[in-house]
Amino acid sequence: MAETLKAKSPHLKRFRYTQDIPVDKPFNWQQLVRLLKYVKPYAKTALPIAIIAMLVSTAVRLIVPVIIGNYVVDQVLPTGDTNLLLSFAVGILALYLLSYVGNAVRIKYVNILGQNVIYDLRHHLFSHVQRLSNRFFDNRSAGSIIVRIMNDINSLQELFTNGIINLLMDSIMLISIVIILLVVSPKLALAIMVVIPIMFYISTKLRKNIRRSWQQVRIQQSRVNSHLNESIQGVRITQSFSQEDNNTEYFHGVNDDTFQSWRIATKKSAMFRPFVEMSNAIGSVILIAYGSYLIIYDPQVTLGNFVTFTFFIGMFWEPISRLGQMYNQLLMAMSASERIFEFLDEKPNVKEKDDAIEMDDIQGHIEFDKVQFSYDEDRIALHEISLEMKPGETVALVGHTGSGKSTIANLINRFYDPTQGSVKIDGTDLRDVKLDGLRQNISVVLQDTFIFSGTIMENIRFGRPDASDEEVIDAAKVVGADDFIQRLADGYETEVEERGNILSAGERQLLSFARALLADPKIIILDEATASIDTETEVKIQDALKRLLKGRTSIIIAHRLSTIRDSDNIIVLENGRILEQGNHNELMNHQGEYYGLVKSQFQMLDQL
Missing domain, CATH: 3.40.50.300 (P-loop containing nucleotide triphosphate hydrolases)
Structure with missing residues (x-):
């Protein structure tokens, strides 16, 4: 698809954004701790239930291989005791049922935990941005801000819904498996784990590139969202100048950059899992070769030990593989959280x-x-x-x-x-x-008044949410807005879309007058407030303006x-x-x- 777009757009590079180079920083543990503080409100509710459920299911997974190897293979099978074999089978089935319940409870409560944390974080970021000074918005596009509040926080969802508990579960399982293997057969355990230092060395080499790649993904996502926001807001200008094709070509550029950044990041992240699987294969070969040798020549290593190792060898690489994925997930989360905390650390220039x-x-x-x-x-x-x-x-x-x-x-x-x-x-x-x-x-009426999605009634009431319907209607009548509102299909309950596009410029301005009057300010500022109103309409509202300005300090631009x-x-x-x-x-x-x-x-x- 990307190649097709390039073929259609020979001058595509003209429309590319300048490439930013992601900042290379060491892994920020303080930032991770700061993220985990959002889990604190749920440390006595959802989190402990999820941890207990995880411990139950993990314990079952660790106990079953030991029962099969040390008891069923080494003790029951040599004696041929079918009753004892049946008892073990029923016991193992009961353990698996317990593990199923534990997993179901864990999944339920980690999702409750994750969704609540994401809700709190998004609410915190939005509330903080709402309070920042105008200078903050002067230097940033609406699209880049939306990316932080939506996309970047969504990137943390997997970390909070599964990552934290899975990290704990896999760490416990990995440590427990190592201890069990060392107790069962130190020689065989050490032989299998010889590949771990090599794996650790290569993974540390990979993580720097992976982290930089996900930073680049966030940069490209911000660009494409900014361009989308500009294109949608300015669609009338684009159409009036017949620039649809050029604008589409421009979008091809930023969209292709986003596509390429995702491709590179996922490619690098995907390298880790095959490497773990290769390590698993090497460990299996060592188990079969060296394990068979020990069964033959070392009386301390039994067939049951070998079976136990066979179970655990698969379980051993599984948490390592998930921890590798978890690390990639953590890198994505750190890349997103850097951008989130950049906004949260912004202080209002206008301080109270x-x-x-x-x-x-x-x-x-x-x-x-x-x-x-x-x-x-x-x-x-x-x-x-x-x-x-x-x-x-x-x-x-x-x-x-x-x-x-x-x-x-x-x-x-x-x-x-x-x-x-x-x-x-x-x-x-x-x-x-x-x-x-x-x-x-203070009430401000601007030339380009903003109408929110909602009803006419809600838009006028925006300046004073506790105003009654009668007060809203009275304010509209004073400024001369009642006439055109009554002509709308649903009157004051007419739904207007974003920016009030179903209304004329003059009608939107009259609504802003009604909104300002309803707020009953002591100071009112009219910033080119009548510029969008034709002369005839302006004459009609002169009396309304006198009523609006009466008894108030008024600044007219x-x-x-x-x-x-x-x-x-x-x-x-x-x-x-x-x-x-x-x-x-x-x-x-x-x-x-x-x-x-x-x-x-x-x-x-x-x-x-």
């Missing part, structure tokens, strides 16, 4: 102090005191901005793209902290307050200057600096930058 102040009720007095801010070291977004927004005042921020308007809004929400200076609300530095309390007093004429204060920004501020009449009389913006905008309208 231990003694942070709760902002239950605010007036909405906002101050910027010589605030400087930069998203990166190369570009300063705000240059020592000082401004004041009084309670209940409507303030408009205008200026060209990149002038710092949205940055001011982000600092008021405390999505970022100032590089220098301070942002205060009611005289309190935002770095001293609790984030939840602050943001519960707008390029359409007709929407901000009635603002109490208009702040004109350019390259992160305040050029001028005042109300509409004052700025028009001043005939500065604002006057020029208004004049040019109306000239454009006249030309239309």
